[in-house]
Amino acid sequence: MVQIVIRGSVDGCSPPQWLLVELQGEMVSRHNSGLAGNVMGDLLYTKEGVPVLIVGHHILYGKLVKLEKPFAIPMETDHQGLTSTSYTVSALIKQKLIFKTRPKPIITNVPKKV
Amino acid sequence: MKITLEEVQATLQIAKLNEEDLNPTIHCLSFGENVSSADYCLMELDDTLCKHIEAGQSLVIRGDKDERAVLCSCDKTYDLRIANTSNLLLFVPGCKTPDQLPITQDRACVVHAEIWGFCNSYWEPRKQRPKLKKLKKLLMENPYAGVPLAGQEESKENRYTMQDLLERIQASEEEIKNHLVTIHACQIDGCWCGLDFDYEMKLLSHVTQLVDSESWSFNKVPLQTSLEELAPLEPREMIEHCLNCYGRRYTDKGEVFYALHEDKVCRGLALMLLQNAVKFNLKEFQEVWQQSVPEGMSTRLEQLKGVVLVDRASSPETISLLKVEDLPEDTLERFNLLFTLREKWTEEDITTYIQDLCGEKQTTGALLTKFARSSLQNGIKVFNSRRPVAT
Numbered sequence: 001m002v003q004i005v006i007r008g009s010v011d012g013c014s015p016p017q018w019l020l021v022e023l024q025g026e027m028v029s030r031h032n033s034g035l036a037g038n039v040m041g042d043l044l045y046t047k048e049g050v051p052v053l054i055v056g057h058h059i060l061y062g063k064l065v066k067l068e069k070p071f072a073i074p075m076e077t078d079h080q081g082l083t084s085t086s087y088t089v090s091a092l093i094k095q096k097l098i099f100k101t102r103p104k105p106i107i108t109n110v111p112k113k114v
Numbered sequence: 115m116k117i118t119l120e121e122v123q124a125t126l127q128i129a130k131l132n133e134e135d136l137n138p139t140i141h142c143l144s145f146g147e148n149v150s151s152a153d154y155c156l157m158e159l160d161d162t163l164c165k166h167i168e169a170g171q172s173l174v175i176r177g178d179k180d181e182r183a184v185l186c187s188c189d190k191t192y193d194l195r196i197a198n199t200s201n202l203l204l205f206v207p208g209c210k211t212p213d214q215l216p217i218t219q220d221r222a223c224v225v226h227a228e229i230w231g232f233c234n235s236y237w238e239p240r241k242q243r244p245k246l247k248k249l250k251k252l253l254m255e256n257p258y259a260g261v262p263l264a265g266q267e268e269s270k271e272n273r274y275t276m277q278d279l280l281e282r283i284q285a286s287e288e289e290i291k292n293h294l295v296t297i298h299a300c301q302i303d304g305c306w307c308g309l310d311f312d313y314e315m316k317l318l319s320h321v322t323q324l325v326d327s328e329s330w331s332f333n334k335v336p337l338q339t340s341l342e343e344l345a346p347l348e349p350r351e352m353i354e355h356c357l358n359c360y361g362r363r364y365t366d367k368g369e370v371f372y373a374l375h376e377d378k379v380c381r382g383l384a385l386m387l388l389q390n391a392v393k394f395n396l397k398e399f400q401e402v403w404q405q406s407v408p409e410g411m412s413t414r415l416e417q418l419k420g421v422v423l424v425d426r427a428s429s430p431e432t433i434s435l436l437k438v439e440d441l442p443e444d445t446l447e448r449f450n451l452l453f454t455l456r457e458k459w460t461e462e463d464i465t466t467y468i469q470d471l472c473g474e475k476q477t478t479g480a481l482l483t484k485f486a487r488s489s490l491q492n493g494i495k496v497f498n499s500r501r502p503v504a505t
Contacts, residue, residue, distance in 0.1 A: 044137065
């Protein structure tokens with residue numbers, strides 16, 4: 001039987017907290033060059049704390065939500081010669097920014113009336 | 115390519131967002147160089163698991179090639195499933211929430227945050243009853259049955275250390291330890307093994323007969339004297355093990371005593387009587403049973419819930435052995451077997467034999483609705499199989 005250990009942390013401290021951003025749909029890079037290394041967009045907050053995301057020429061309004069059940073991100077630990085697989089929780093996610101509303105297009109070129 | 119503040123402000127202008135309405139910190143999100151969805155996985159945690167992880171404790175995934183994987187904390191077992199979502203989940207380490215940002219800040223500033231990874235599925239652990247039937251099976255491969263006869267050597271094969279058990283049983287360590295106590299397993303030379311039933315009954319008989327012959331109260335059985343009296347018959351460790359299984363240890367004025375547990379002793383002796391008979395006449399059984407227990411103890415049929423089946427429909431009424439722990443762990447198989455043994459069950463009788471199948475927040479009523487059909491017989495609600503069962 002296989003036993004895979006998922007360690008809480010290497011040094012006994014609580015893992016760092018990351019943020020989750022949840023989007024509806026797919027993310028595709030503009031020139032089909034893959035996502036790695038590319039800019040995704042800008043995230044801002046209004047003074048009331050509403051998150052706003054600008055991706056390409058879309059603008060999305062979202063919400064900050066506390067997760068009912070947090071997520072852990074286990075990542076494979078450096079083996080250094082050990083035969084058994086083990087993972088360490090690199091981070092915990094307790095909150096997310098969820099963008100559920102339909103993206104609004106940003107009109108950049110408004111033809112001027114002549 | 116890092117975006118500058120000017121570029122971001124230009125974007126805001128085009129988007130017709132007023133800088134005055136916004137928090138001055140702007141996160142510029144980009145994908146990390148090594149990002150890909152395959153490398154990372156998310157695991158949902160309930161409150162207990164989350165606290166475990168935050169305290170730096172570990173979890174273990176256990177499973178054989180042909181088994182479903184389970185996740186174990188030190189004392190609980192969870193079924194692991196993958197949940198999919200149509201949404202895209204991005205994880206961003208360096209991103210702050212509004213309450214973490216300074217409220218007042220004169221100038222706008224850009225914070226670069228890298229998206230570490232993304233996915234649209236995650237592991238979802240669900241609490242479940244641990245799979246412990248295998249534990250008894252393993253420990254009964256080579257149970258201890260007393261000192262071997264002269265000339266014969268005791269076989270040490272198929273005896274397992276705690277580590278061995280953790281590698282074979284899909285349950286948490288604590289659940290395994292508790293079950294070892296429940297099934298009266300004993301540890302010999304660091305390895306766990308079961309106790310042969312006839313031998314266990316022999317030990318119990320020695321103890322109960324000694325209590326009677328010495329006229330001790332069954333609540334105050336002295337350890338030292340018991341060991342001395344019974345040492346010629348059985349190893350001391352085994353006598354003490356028997357007392358631990360059937361009694362509660364305590365100290366009185368520096369001396370160690372055991373208070374024998376009435377229900378456990380009565381149940382043990384009942385099992386001994388029923389072991390070799392298919393069916394027993396209920397009335398005769400009850401008489402013999404009461405005579406076999408130590409002075410002062412009372413036998414009651416309630417003590418045998420989950421280990422015997424009483425047939426009040428037959429004439430004369432009979433009683434036979436049926437232990438829950440011997441029944442299949444799989445729900446459908448369990449119901450099929452129960453209906454093979456008896457066509458119609460009252461709710462009270464069948465509940466005893468399906469209680470342990472209930473998952474968290476599941477009731478026996480729900481199981482009965484799903485796996486059985488109810489009807490009225492002589493004004494009493496009875497349950498039978500949903501499908502024709504070969505008897």
